[in-house]
Amino acid sequence: MYSFEPTEDQQIVITAAKKLAEKFRTGMREADDAREPAADWPAAGMELCLLPASIPEQYGGFGEPSTITWALASEELAFGDLAAALVVAAPNLTALPILYGGTEEQKTELLAAYCDESYVPGSAALMETGIDFNPYALKTVAVLKDGCYVLNGVKCNVPYAAESEWVLVYAALDGATQGFLVKQGTPGFTVKEREENVGLCAFPMYSVELKDCAIPASQRLGGEQGCDFPFLLNASRVALAAMAVGVARASLEYSIDYAKQRKVFGEALAQRQSLAFKFAEFATDIDAARMLVWQAAWELDNGKDATESAYLAKNFAGDVALSAADRAVQVLGGYGYTRDFPAELWLRNARGFAIMEGIAII
Template sequence: MINFELDEEQKLIRETVIGFARDEIRPYAREADEKGAVPASLLQRGWELGLVQGIIPEEYGGSGSEHSALTGAVIAEELAYGDLAIAMHLLAPRLLTVPLVEFASSALKRSLLPAFCGDVFEAGTAAVMEPRFDFDSSAPATVLRRDGDEYVVSGAKCYVPLGSQAKHIVVLAGLANGDGTVHPQAVVVARDTPGLRVGGREKSMGLKALETTSLELDACRVPRDHVLAAGDERAMRRLADLWHVGLGAMAVGVARAAYDYAREYAKERRAFGQAIAQKQAIAFMLAEMAMEVDAMRLLVWEAAWKLDRHEDATREAYLSKRYASDMVLRIADNALQVLGGHGYIRDHLVELFLRNARGFATLEGLAIA
């Protein structure tokens, strides 16, 4: 039955994350962007929120809450509202733990998950994107092939968050179908696997506080049970859907940050004897932002809700991420426009929002719901 309200637990989590994003993340957003790093103390306080440990089953040391894509989307939006790069850093471990919780054998869970239930931040990541303009996560060019009791992975990856820090990486690769096509398969690769080489830190127009690296895999051998949900195409679609919802939710957060910033500025800034928000040209831009932020969020939540019901949500997840990617760029651009020349100056955060917003249409697999 239709209901547009979060449940009590989700509201509580949201309140906590809102406070953290406001008090802890946002004040560091500019500095982190300029310095290209997230302060260690901030990471530690973020870790203590339990957003990573929460969904790890108790038997592996976590708090044992059931994994919910919707709750994940709420968390992702609120953290990204504070700052996208910091949010991605804080949640990067989930890129590994969520696929493990959902798809790994209990042996693999037992060997990897306890590391994420300790007192200090533990990096984890996923290597999804590839350095090619027509990258397609439904048919990755990184090759996975079976060799006896093991699998072998070869290929090149890029935009791997915390690539030099994470001890384990979920790598997206293509397994041949035998007819020239491939299907996507997620495989857990340890960083110290022979043949794996972490490249230098990438330089991007946005996300500057987040370390991302390239990755080369040259015939990396992995044990059989490191291939997650082998042969289960539905599971792999679900993983892609969770990535889409994660990024879509973060796009909502960035869009809302830009909208709020522009709205408050427009109420303060005066021209021709009144606040510029009193001019229709400005007011209508702000109204559109408000409307679209809500539209984006509803689409993302619908996809997340479907995932939580374990229904096929590929269409909803894909379309909502697509919509959110387009809209966040439009909103951030309009927000900058509301500030005019001031928006172009790094004294204000809108130029940072715009640089971060630009990435969504390109990026895949940098967040997970």
């Protein structure tokens, strides 16, 4: 039977995430200006304690992964601030692919670090420059040579590439995308410049160069068997889609609050149908986007092929986030265009959804 009622445990997670979102909202402008996460964001992520709760006991955690739970939390966190939500979810970038697709040895060796009390950033290198970037057909290649995988290519928008001990590099192996765990300091692995993007400024991302970077064959994600990359990509798309719902909601709620108090021709701006109807449309699309996200997340949690669902959810939610943020700028008029108000920040952030892949995973 269909049901759209989160469990009690999930309600607790939602409530906790909402509290963090308030904190994120107050720090988001300063962090965006500084192009660094606010100092208290990583600790806030640990407070939520979702990653240890996603890792089974034998690997150091105390639970099972749930894409739905992460989606519920991610929407709330991104409602606070998208960059902050990405910071909170960054340890997942290495940890969850290992949990889902790693060998027993990889899980035993690497997962415990993410169950500690201190924040351990994770990192995944999927994106590449060029308008023809396609996660299913990467230009970065892996070749098996003398018991090692040799990686060559250039990656962009790699979160925490400089700070993470392990970076999960995605590369084409015989034409199919696979994951490779590269330890910081491995010869041929070079973290280049910090990315300067139009949005997501507080979230540290770097460009990375792989030049004859050789890693032991045992560091291929999933070992000889490899990993189910489409599954990981789907989980990543659901993560971004959930965050897009949060950004859209933030934009809409702010627009509504503003339009209700702003007077124009003797009545509130929100009393004009030209605005009120738009709000109704966004509220509708945001509810719909959430349903698309939940459906894709549910499919992932239930062992179904979520390729189409996750793709549609990311497209739809990303579109809604962009247009809701754009509308917020318009509703606020001149104020919307200034950096004294959050609308322009949401617009810059929301533009990223259609472009970004693999910078979050749930």
